[in-house]
Amino acid sequence: MREDIVEALKNIVGDDWVVNNPEAVKSYLEDETEPGVKVEPAPATDVVVVKPVNAQEVSEILKLANREGVPVYVRGGGTGLACGCVPSKPGVVISMERMKEIEIDKENLMAVVGAGVTLGELLKAAAKEGFFFPPHPGDEGAQIGGLIACNAVGARAVRTGPMRNYVLGLEVVLPTGEILRLGGRLVKDNTGAGKLMHLFIGTEGILGVITKAVLRLSPQYKATATMVVPFNDRRACLNTVPEILQSGIIPLGIEYVQKKEVELTAKRLGLEWPSKEGEYYLLIMLAEFNEDTLYAQLEEIASICRKNGSLEPLLAETPEEQTNILKIRSEIYPTLKPYMEDSPDITVPPANIGKLIEELEKLERKYDIYIPLFGHAADGNLHPVIPVKEGWTKEQYEKLRMEMYQIAVKLGGVTTGEHGVGEARKKYLKLNLSNEAIETLRKIKKVLETTPSH
Amino acid sequence: MVFAEQHNGKIHPVTFELLSKGRELADRKEVELSSVILGHQIREEAKELIYYGADKVFIFDHPTLKEFDSILYKQNIVSLIREEKPEIVLIGATHLGRSLAPRIAAALNTGLTADCIDLQLDEDGELIQVRPAFTGNILAYIKTKTKPVMTTVRYKVFKARERDPMRKGEIIEKEVKVVEDTGTKILGKIPREAVNISDAGVVVAGGRGLRRPDDLKMLEELASLLGGVVGVSRPLVDEGWASKDRQVGFSGNIVKPKLYVAVGISGSPQHLAGMKDSEIVVAINVDPSAPIFNVADYGVVGDLYEVIPKPIEKIKLRKMKL
C-alpha cells in the first residue's frame, strides 16, 4: 500500500489505528464464506486497515479514498457469507470495531448503537434493562452495521421479520463523504428521510457506510419456550410448517434441522441433542406475555404436528435449555464447514417448501450425493449443503449449485434470502434480477458517488 | 484454628495462605494460632505448619486417616474444637474443604460462611467475612453470632508468608477416635482424562498469528512452565491444527483462568466471549489496534516469535537456580 495513503490515514485516525503490518492485516482479509465460492483477497502487503471512531473520521477516509481512487471495504464482525467485506483488490479496509456507543432508551423502547457494537453486546445490554432483540443470524459476533447493511434475518424472524423492521434511524456516510442522519427515535416517519433510510438497508454497503443506528427493541417476554418436534418423515415434517402458520399462531421462529447434522454439532459443542427419536425436527420458538397463552399455543401447534405424524414433542423452557438448542442450531453451519464446498441460501414462498424438498431429493439421487439440510422453515429459506466430494471438479460443483438456484427460481424464489450477494455471488444476481433492475441499482450508486457541485 | 489439608502427606498450599491470614488475625486479637492436621505419618510435615505461622499444631495420626473420610475427619475435629474452643476456624474452600466444613458446622450447630475472599475484624474484634454472591455481582459482608465462627476461604486470595524454619511452636499429638465403618470408602484414584481447559488456572492460547502447527509447541512449553494448558482460537481448530477441546470462544470453551495469555490472537467477539472473565489477560500481537488489547491487563506489541522465547528463558533460568 502506498506510503502516502498510510500516512494520510494516520493523520485522520491517529497512528495507533492504522494497521499495515502484513502479519496483522491477515486477520482482516477474510470472512466466513464457504470455501467453494470464496473470493481470493488481495495480498496483505497491498491492504491497509483503518479503524475510525466516528462518522467524521469515516467521512474523511472516504474522501481520501475517492481523491486517490483507492477501493474501500467496510468490515464489521467478519461473519458474512458472501465476501462482502473481503478486499478483493488492493485497498483500504475500514474496520468498524471501535464504534461501540450503546444507549438503551427505556422510555422509547429503543437502542441507539454504534455500527461496531456486536449482536451479543446488544442482546446483553438490552436484557439488562429488560428488553429483547429478536433478529438472530447465528453468530453473535456480527456487528450492527453489518446486520443492517445486509438486512440480516436468522432464526427468530417469523413473527417480526428481518433487520429492516427494527431500524428506525440511521447515520450514513455517503461515498463522497457527506454524513446523512435519517429517521431517529420515531416509530413513524413518513418524511423523505424515513423513506430514504431504507435505501441503505440491505444494499450491502454499496451506497454508503452505516455508522450508527436507532433500533426498535421488544419488551422481554415473560413466558418463552422452544419446542422440539421430532418426525420420522421429512416431507410430513416440512409440510406441517405452512399449516402451523395458517392456524393463526405466529411463533418467533420455526427452524428445520436433521438428526445427522444436529448430533454432529452437539458433539462438537460438548452438548447433547435432546431428542432420541425421529430423524427430522422442527424447532418452534414461542414467546408470550403469560404462561397460559404460551401453553395454549403449544397445545395447538402440537396437535397440528401430531396430525401430520409427529412423535411426542419435547419442551425446553429454562433459559439454559433454550440457549443450548439455539446454540446447536446456530453452530450447524460452522460444524459442517470443513466438509462443505458451498451452502446456497435458497428461499422460496413459504408454502412451496415441500416442493423444494422434493426437488432437492431428486438432486441427491441424480448426483449420488447426501445433501445436509437445515434452515428457516417458516420463511421458506433452506440451506442445502453442497458437500465436498472426492474427485469432483469445480465444474461439477458449479453444475449442482446452478441446479439448486434454478429450482429456487422455478418455485418463485431467489438465490439468497439472507446471506446476500457480496463479491462471492455477484455472478448469480442475474438469476434473480432483470438487466433493467441491475441497471437501476447502478444508476443509484452512480448518483451517490458523484461529488455534489456546491 | 486452621485446618491443614493434606494429600498423600503433602500439605495443600491454601493451608499456608490461611496460616498467614490466621497469624495476622491472632496477633490483632492477641490469641494463639493453632492448626490441625489429620493423616498418617505426617509428623514431619506438621512442622511446616509452625514454620508458616502456627503456635500450636494438633496431630491426628492414624492409618485410617491416610485418606480423606468426611465422617472420621469431622468427628476428630469436632471433639478437638469442643476441647480447645477456638474463636475462629479457617478451612480452605477446596473441594475437600467444602465437603468437610459443612459437616463440622452442622455438628457444632454453628454458622459457616463459604468461599470467602477477605477476612476483617471490626472495632469489637468480631470477624467480618467477605464473600462474593450472585455470581460476583455483589460482595456480602457476613458476621456469625455463634462460636466458633467457621469460614472456608478461597485458594490464592491470601499470600502465604515466608517459610521460617527457625520458628518454634508446640506439636501436640491427639488420640484418634476410630470408627470401623463410616459408610464411605475410597477405592482408588482415577487418572484424569483429556485436558480440561475450562478449569485450568493458566491458559496460553494461540491464534492466527502462528505460522505453522508446529509452533504450538512453543506455547506448550510456556504453558507447562506456568503450570497451565494450551488453548487456541477458532481459526486454528478450523485449520485442523488443534482439537476442538482446546478451543476458547463462544462456540468452544468458556475459560476463567487466573492468567490468560493470548498469543497472536486479534480478539474477535467470538473469541472474547470465551475469555473475557479471565483474571489477568496478557496479549501479544503485532497489531497495536487489535481488539484483544482492549481487554488486556498487559500487552506487548510485537512479533510473537521474538516475544515468547524470552519469558520461557527467564522462567527456565529461575527453575534451574532453585
Place this chain on the structure above:
Amino acid sequence: MTDNEFHIVVLIKPVPDMEKVRFDVEKGVVDRSSAPLEINPFDLNALEAAVQIKEKLGGEVTAVSMAPPAAESVLRDAIARGADRAVLLTDRRFAGADTLATSYALASAIRKLGRFNLIICGEKTVDGDTGQVGPEVAEMLGIPHIAYVTEIREVTKEKLLVVSELGAPYLMELKLPGLITVTKDVNKPRLPTLKDKLKARKAKVEVWSADDLADVADVSRFGFSGSPTQVVKVLVPPMKKRRSQIFKGEDAVDKLIEALEMEGLLR
C-alpha cells in the same frame, strides 16, 4: 409406597434466572421481581440422576424445596421431569434462613417424609454458591455423604459406586442410606415432553408450613432466628478495570516480564 421400595429425595432450590436478575443496591437485596424462578441448574442434574436410578431400581422420587409460595411452578417443573411427588416448605418463619437453618428445615422435612434411601443435591446453587446444604443435611440426618460426584458407576439398593472430585477424581463407595451432591458432569438432563409438562401443570404440590414440621423439629431453629450468620453489609464491587498497560518498542518484553513478576505470575 411399600417398605422395600427405593425412595430417593432430591433437594431443589428455585433460583432466579441469573442472566436477568437485578440487584437492588440501595436496599441491599435481590430484586425478585426482575427474573422468574427456575430450578437451580445443578439440581436438574440431581433430578436426572434420581430419575435414572429410579428407572433402574424402581421406587419413588420426591422433590423437596424451601422457598416462597411462587416456587410451586418450579416444583411442578420437577414433576414434569420425573419426580413423583413434590413438597414445598413455605412459611414466613422459614424466611431469612442461612445455610444452617435451611439445612435444618430440609433435614426435618426429610425426617417427616419417613423412609429414604438416597438423597441427591446439586453441588451448589447458582445464587448462593455455597455448596453447604448437602453435607449439612447429611450430618443432621446422621448419614454419610459424598460431595462433587462426577459419575455414578453402579447403583444397588445397598450402595453406590461413584467418582468424586476431591482435588483429584476418586472412585468411592457410599453405603445407603446416604447423600450425594452431583456436578454438571454427572449426566445431561433430558428435556421433558410436552405431555409431561401439561400433566404436571395440573399436578398437586404438597405445601408444608413450619407447624407441619413441629413434631419432628424445633421450629425456633428455622429461618432468620435459627441462622447464626447474618449479612451486615452488601457492596457492589467496582467494575473490574483492566490495567491496560500495553508495551511497545525494544524493552517491551522486559517490561512485560517485570509486570508479571510483580503480579506473582511467573512463579
